[in-house]
Amino acid sequence: xKLSMGAVQFFWPRDKVFEFxxxxxxxPVDVVYLGEMVCSKRRELKTQEWIDxxxxxxxxxxxxxxxxxxxxxxxxxxxxxxxxxxxxELWVEANDLGAVQMLSERKLPFVSGSPINVYxxxxxxxLYRRGMRRWVMPVELSGETLANILSDAQALGFADQIETEVxxxxxxxxxxxxxxxxxxxxxxxxxxxxxxCLEHPQGMLLSSQEDQAVFTINGIQxxxxxxxxxxxxxxQMKSMGVDLVRLSPRPEAMDAVIRQYRxxxxxxxxxxxxxxxxxxxxxxxxxxxxxxTHAGR
Numbered sequence: 001x002k003l004s005m006g007a008v009q010f011f012w013p014r015d016k017v018f019e020f021x022x023x024x025x026x027x028p029v030d031v032v033y034l035g036e037m038v039c040s041k042r043r044e045l046k047t048q049e050w051i052d053x054x055x056x057x058x059x060x061x062x063x064x065x066x067x068x069x070x071x072x073x074x075x076x077x078x079x080x081x082x083x084x085x086x087x088x089e090l091w092v093e094a095n096d097l098g099a100v101q102m103l104s105e106r107k108l109p110f111v112s113g114s115p116i117n118v119y120x121x122x123x124x125x126x127l128y129r130r131g132m133r134r135w136v137m138p139v140e141l142s143g144e145t146l147a148n149i150l151s152d153a154q155a156l157g158f159a160d161q162i163e164t165e166v167x168x169x170x171x172x173x174x175x176x177x178x179x180x181x182x183x184x185x186x187x188x189x190x191x192x193x194x195x196x197c198l199e200h201p202q203g204m205l206l207s208s209q210e211d212q213a214v215f216t217i218n219g220i221q222x223x224x225x226x227x228x229x230x231x232x233x234x235x236q237m238k239s240m241g242v243d244l245v246r247l248s249p250r251p252e253a254m255d256a257v258i259r260q261y262r263x264x265x266x267x268x269x270x271x272x273x274x275x276x277x278x279x280x281x282x283x284x285x286x287x288x289x290x291x292x293t294h295a296g297r
Contacts, residue, residue, distance in 0.1 A: 001238050001265050003258070004031035004165060006248045007067040007093075010218055011174060012046040012199035020249065021053060024263075025060040027255060028262045031055050031244060035067040035084070037095055037113075039180070039194065039219045040077045047083050053092050070095040070115040071176045093136075104130035114139050114167055115176070121152035121175065124162070134163040136246065141170045142235065142286040147240050163243040169231070169275070170248025171203065171216050171258060172224035174288065181217045193219075201251045212290070224289060227277035232294060234264045 019106035035050045054064040066084045085102050094100045103110040112135040153159035183193035203216035213225030256274040282291030
């Protein structure tokens with residue numbers, strides 16, 4: 001199995017982005033996704049700079065995939081998507097069907113991101129016929145559902161032609177909206193948001209009246225309030241035929257998280273735990289997303 005690092009979902013300052021990827025170049029991560037997937041107003045790095053950074057990481061031995069926006073609303077965003085698709089070297093992760101269409105027209109291999117609703121093998125086959133060569137399971141699906149999809153894909157005769165990737169660590173990307181919740185929290189209009197997301201490098205926590213972390217607000221994106229963690233399920237995923245385990249960047253301690261996952265993938269796992277004890281995994285077990293099935297074990 002390979003270890004991948006998803007694109008940064010949060011809005012980080014330019015220097016922090018470069019520092020993160022400089023360090024990542026020396027980490028035991030096989031695949032790196034990079035680019036802006038949440039909001040086109042986040043322009044600390046320009047499109048060409050993302051492409052150039054991708055080429056640098058590829059030169060260090062990583063497979064690099066450029067990620068696309070999950071919600072495209074303007075011609076300017078389509079123009080950026082065209083530049084990503086026409087980079088001439090790196091794969092692209094399609095996070096909406098517009099990107100799928102554009103990549104398919106160019107007959108380019110691509111990754112189907114978790115925002116694409118793939119709930120059965122027939123949907124997966126339709127994407128495969130359009131050039132998809134790797135898919136990221138939608139985060140709300142269970143391990144049992146994934147096993148059924150892969151079994152059906154095997155019966156349809158194309159399972160060996162694609163790779164399966166599972167979001168395994170980080171704040172789960174749950175939904176996207178035309179509204180900007182971060183701006184609204186400051187009584188600002190979306191068109192004049194003043195880039196308030198920069199003030200929240202890990203999003204804005206939204207808790208219930210009982211002080212339970214429910215959601216994380218990140219611009220137009222809604223994430224899980226708690227960290228999702230499938231480290232104990234790595235062996236199960238491997239036996240199911242999962243090819244890649246994805247980590248999602250957080251501001252701190254990612255080097256230690258990478259090390260723990262790498263050790264687990266390699267059959268070890270002796271490091272001191274750094275993953276939050278209240279991390280959740282309910283979706284994997286067809287339960288509420290807030291559930292931690294390992295609690296009390």
